[in-house]
Amino acid sequence: MRGHSAGASQRNDDHLSDMTGFGSNPGALRARLYRPDNLPGQAPLVVVLHGCSQNAAGYDHGSGWSKLAAELGFAVLFPEQQRANNANLCFNWFVPGDIGRDSGEALSIRQMIEAAIVTHGLDRKRIFVTGLSAGGAMAAVMLATYPEVFAGGAIIAGLAYGSASTxxxxxxxxxxxxxxxxxxxxxxxxxxxxxxxxxxxxSIWQGSADITVVPANADAVLTQWQSVHGLGERPTRTENVDGQTRNVWSDGKGRDVVEIYSIASMGHGTPLKTTGDDGLGKAGPFMLDVGISSTRHIAQFWELNKPEVRPTAKSEAASGAALQPFEPKENPRAVRVDPAPEPVNVRSSAGGITKVIEDAMRAAGLMR
Structure with missing residues (x-):
């Protein structure tokens, strides 16, 4: 599950800012954030988890998530592993203390999400998570342990939740x-x-020639999601997308809820399309230009390219979407975590930021 480590040129292309003071951070992870200029209120948030030996800036550089965020208008949160936690910079998707609800790295990532929502006034109903390899396995952890937080997820060359504990x-x-x-x-x-x-x-993505995380793992991920969505084994339909096979399962209302792409002859990595008018990202080790952009197609599957239609209070209550964690009464967009200076006032002071975030954490049961 090794990926490539960002070099100096990638650090020069680093579009991310550090986010600090986001909670107790029991997993000792670093939080990095991309927030496009003029981001609208109640914008979506995409959480992106890098692979082993990668870092946040390097994975962003290869996958193009921040570029797409600027294009479509959403924020991107990049949790980043630290070498003190894992020598190869892998998220610890197989360590019991890091993959349980409200513990370890999983809780750190959940705290980062809460802090980003509160600080920037993001839309709680449009939070998504994706990752590659160990990051894909950790995305599976987040989706299993905090499914109420996410509207969608994408697992690229990852593993099923609970598949290993050593x-x-x-x-x-x-x-x-x-x-x-x-x-x-x-x-x-x-x-x-x-x-x-x-x-x-x-959304599940797997290279048919991957010998690092073999295709049987994508099948194991699929079986977990077929089960909770009440889907049969046979897909609703099979399509050819950019020359690749896409199987889709729809729910009883005709909504596409699970998809799996099998990328022919692709090894271990994130599928990219870097050229043409819709080109995105940059090829490199484990960032593979195979003529299909997983980043764009995942965003499309999540409907990030569509204007949001806000549900009525009645439909929210019926779906359970109204059961959301605490949101502060003061305007959360008055508080920032990016480096841009602001006039000093009560809301933008360090103490004000910390109190708002910690109050939100405690109300959501994420801090004591």
Whole structure:
């Protein structure tokens, strides 16, 4: 699950700012944020998790998420692993203390999300998470442990939640050896949180020639999401998209809720299309230009390219979407975490920021 480490040229292209003071941070992760200029109120948030040996800026540079955010109008949060936690900079998707609801790295990422929402007035109903490899496995962790937080997710060359709990098991699962049964994976997924639905929509991406995280892992991810969405094994339809196979499952209302792309002859990495009018990102080790942009297609599946239609209070209550964590009474957009200076006042002072965020954390049960 090694990815490429960002070099000096990528650091020069770093569009991200540091976000500090976002909670107790039990997983000791770094938080980096991209917030486009003139971001509208109640904008969506995409959480992006890098692969092993990568960092936030390098993965952004390759995948193009910040460029697409500026184009479509959403914020991007990049949790970043630290070498003190994992020598290869992998998120610890197989460590029990880091993958449970309200513990370790999973809680750190949840705290970052809450702080970004509160600080920038983002839309709680349009929070999404994606990642590559170890980051894809950690995205699966976040979707299993906090499904109520996310409207959608995307797992690229990742692994199913609960598939490993030790380093030897992790390597075995990556290679497709052993692992919990289909029924056990579904059971672990359902026990990861008290959530009973509705469930996020999920996009799964896998290279057919990946020998680092073999395709059987994508099948294991798929079975967990088929189960919670109540879907059959056969897809609703199969399509050819940019020369690649896309299988889609729709729910009883005809809404596409699960998709899986199998990228022919692709090894381990994030699928890119870097040329043409819709080109995005930059190819490199484990950032693979195969003529299809997973970044663009994932955003389209999540409907980030469509104007939002706000639900009525009645429909929110019916769907359960109205059951949201605390939001502060004061204007959250008055508080910033990016480096741009602001006039000194009560709301933009360090103490004011910290209090608003900590109050939100406690009300949401994310801090004591």
């Amino acid at each position: 380093i030897p098991e992790a390597f075995d699962r990556m290679r497709g050896h052993g692992g919990p049964s289909r029924a056990e994976l579904q059971r672990q997924f359902r026990q990861a949180s008290p959530h009973k639905g509705p469930w996020p929509r999920i």
